[in-house]
Amino acid sequence: MNELSPANRILLVFNSATGQPGRLGAVLSKYGYEFDIRRPGEGDVLPTDLGGYHLVVVFGGPMSANDDHLGNVDAILKWLPHVVASDAMYLGICLGAQLMARHLGADIAPHPDGMTEIGYYPVQATDAGRDLFPDEMMVYHWHSEGFGLPDGAELLATGSVFPHQAYHIDERIWGIQFHPEVDGETHERWLSNSEAKTDRPNGQGPDEQRLGRQKFDAAFGEWFERFAAKVLAKDRASADMGCGN
Template identity: 80%
Template sequence: MNQLSPAKRILLVFNSATGQPGRVGDVMRRYGYTFDIRRPGEGDVLPHDLDGYHLVVVFGGPMSANEDDLGNVSAIMDWLPKVVASDVMYLGICLGAQMMARHLGASVAPHPDGLTEIGYYRVQATEAGRDLFPDNMMVYHWHSEGFGLPDGAELMATGPTFPHQAYHIDGRIWGIQFHPEVDDESHERWLSGAGDKTDRPNGQGPEEQRAGRAKYDADFGAWFERFAAKVLVSDRAPMRAGCGD
């Protein structure tokens, strides 16, 4: 779906001091990629020249994409034009998808009825997304805002509460509302650090989330493996676990 850059580096941009690449990192390491990790909220500078990267991944965070008074939000929003103007692939996860949508002119806003998605919820493929998304898939969410669809974007997955769940532009810029990076360690860390926020409207409590993880995570992880192979790494063959750094 994309022409693979010869670069083997991936730029990972985190909106929190403690964010980790989790499953996304595990999968991409097996394809031999190395990581350059930046945390603009902690003072890291985002690179002006993206020629040396195959992929940029901007992860989620507890803030809103509209909070320009926050250092990480303003730094990333000011930097996204460089990403769009480059040839690098982009994957925005939750807040990262919302930031890119906002940069491209779409709105980012709470649900009109105040609903959230915190836990495991069903998404469905659109007609355009059937090659990449199952007809029904349970995915892990943690968000109270959603993104509009930017001009020129193709909607790939939808859901009953937040209708815009995944989009792409020209097969190069991707945004997904859910969190494929969340593994067992990060899930427990999120519940430990913010479990008191799960009682928001339509949210799932910690025990319901753990039950959902036991039931749905294997299929969700297998989906991301397929998505990475088809979209993020194209024809690069996976390496054995432990190879790459």
């Protein structure tokens, strides 16, 4: 395999055997990044030397961040100190955000009334998040637990059911509770594999979700394009803008 430039490499960590980069991969590939995909639940080793990576992304999964008995959860929790000690940027999506929050001392717990967010729900920018989030937008969720806010973290987006929707620490560690990577193909695969799980308190059934995708996915995707340019690929995006774009 060809050696990749450190500035060109992103580590994608999946918590399922079938997870794919989806929209996230499509957006970041436009900036010339190449991907190193690891699946610790399938036996892949997570690199402890992260000097060769611009960004680490840990995706969601069907398990809890408190499931220490599961190989992928145990492996990621033991590996996160290396991420925190490195210079690589970190983006945690859903379970990935929860795992980092837990590593940094926050609690991960179900909603006290048993509510879930499965489908499209609104999130609102906090005062600290107005440069990155609109006052309100509809985003795609699939979770029954939420994260507490780690010490030193700044809350960027909130919601009425789960109040902690996005956080960051020192412009390097980012966590979001929702799923910007979910494109149409990913969404249909999730519904096909887990339709029965949508019938939970506050969950949306497949038909309601598909209607939500028709209404909200384009704007959600446009938001992620902006977020990627401002946060995940800001050096390359600035360089592109400086070339007459």
